[in-house]
Amino acid sequence: MEHPVVLALLGTSFTFLATVAGAAMVFFVKKEASINTHKAFLGFAAGVMIAASVWSLLIPAIDMAREQGKNEWLPAVAGFLAGGVFLFLLDRLLPHLHLGAEKPEGMKSSLKRTTMLVLAVTLHNIPEGMAVGLACALAAGGGSSSVTLAGAMALSLGMALQNVPEGAAISLPLQKEGVSKGKAFLYGGLSGVVEPVAGVFGALLAILIAPIMPFTLSFAAGAMIYVVVEELVPEMHMGEHSHAGTA
Numbered sequence: 174m175e176h177p178v179v180l181a182l183l184g185t186s187f188t189f190l191a192t193v194a195g196a197a198m199v200f201f202v203k204k205e206a207s208i209n210t211h212k213a214f215l216g217f218a219a220g221v222m223i224a225a226s227v228w229s230l231l232i233p234a235i236d237m238a239r240e241q242g243k244n245e246w247l248p249a250v251a252g253f254l255a256g257g258v259f260l261f262l263l264d265r266l267l268p269h270l271h272l273g274a275e276k277p278e279g280m281k282s283s284l285k286r287t288t289m290l291v292l293a294v295t296l297h298n299i300p301e302g303m304a305v306g307l308a309c310a311l312a313a314g315g316g317s318s319s320v321t322l323a324g325a326m327a328l329s330l331g332m333a334l335q336n337v338p339e340g341a342a343i344s345l346p347l348q349k350e351g352v353s354k355g356k357a358f359l360y361g362g363l364s365g366v367v368e369p370v371a372g373v374f375g376a377l378l379a380i381l382i383a384p385i386m387p388f389t390l391s392f393a394a395g396a397m398i399y400v401v402v403e404e405l406v407p408e409m410h411m412g413e414h415s416h417a418g419t420a
Contacts, residue, residue, distance in 0.1 A: 177310035178376045184309040184329040185302050185372030189365040191333035192298075195340025196361025199354050202345065211342065212418035215409035218335035222301070222397045222405070229308045229328045230394035233320050238387040248387035255388075256395025260300065264403065269293035287347055287360055294343055294364040297404070299371050300396035301336075305329050306372025307390055310379035336365060 234249045268282035270289035277289050284292075305328055312325035344361035348354055378389050409418030 177313040177380055178373055180313045180325070181306035181309040181372045181376035182369060184305045184325060185369040187329050188301065188305060188332045188336050189368050191336040192340040192365030192368075193362040195337035195342075196344040196358045196364075198341040199344035199348050199357045199361070202341070209417040211338070212409045213420070214335065214338035214342075215405050216418035216420065218339070219401045219405040219409070221331040221335050222401050225304055225308075225328050225331065226394035226397050229320060229324060230304060230390045230397075233311060234387040234390035234394070237390070241384065241387070243387065248385075249391045252388040252391025253395035253398075256300070256392035256397075257399040258395075259392070260296070260396045260399040260403075263296060263299075264399075267292060267296065269296060286350075287352060287356075290343060290347065291360050291364045294339060295367050297339070297400050298365055298368045300393050300400060301332050302368030302371030303375040303393045304397060305332055305368070306375030307379055307386075307393055309372070310376035311386075332368075336368075340365065 231249055231253070234252065235245050238248045239245050264278065266280055268277055268279040268284050268289050269292040270277040270286060278293075282289070305325070308320050308325040308328050311320040312322040340361045343364055344357040347357040347360055352360070375389070375393065379386055382389075
């Protein structure tokens with residue numbers, strides 16, 4: 174079995190490369206995907222993140238707390254709420270701009286529009302990378318029988334599949350705004366760099382601070398559910414028809 178940090182780095186590198194592959198679509202596609210296609214991918218991403226939050230994070234957190242002789246639900250509730258609050262604060266403080274929006278969110282900043290577009294996706298990728306890193310670390314021997322290597326790899330694959338359209342959703346609109354293909358690809362790819370960083374951080378937590386792992390797992394789950402509720406679900410239901418996103 175690989176070292177937890179190595180396995181976490183491998184898993185999150187895979188999801189990062191998927192973002193890069195999506196951003197590379199700017200070299201092969203002449204126009205943006207249809208609205209329905211975009212909504213379908215948003216719905217897929219929401220489904221993956223909800224499933225990951227429950228099966229790969231919350232349930233293992235509850236099981237691990239039980240194994241440690243602690244209250245089963247308290248770390249899960251506290252961590253889940255803390256993760257949501259953390260993403261809420263980042264959302265309010267970090268300057269970022271969502272695709273299709275005219276006004277940026279967060280604190281006032283002189284950052285370029287392209288930079289704030291990348292930061293918006295980076296917000297998603299922090300909890301995603303942490304979730305994959307934690308799952309990989311636990312599968313490599315972090316002390317929980319609830320997370321298997323196959324489960325961790327399935328989580329990494331699910332995150333990677335949603336990252337492909339996410340990368341394209343940055344590079345293609347940027348090109349449409351007049352950014353060169355090379356720079357649009359670079360910005361799209363860079364939006365996923367934070368995933369390996371967050372993944373390794375999560376794996377190190379799993380090794381160094383094992384007693385608080387139930388809280389940490391739940392924290393990542395709360396952060397991901399915040400992204401789903403705050404951004405993915407509302408965006409996939411914008412406009413007249415939302416059946417593709419719902420499906």
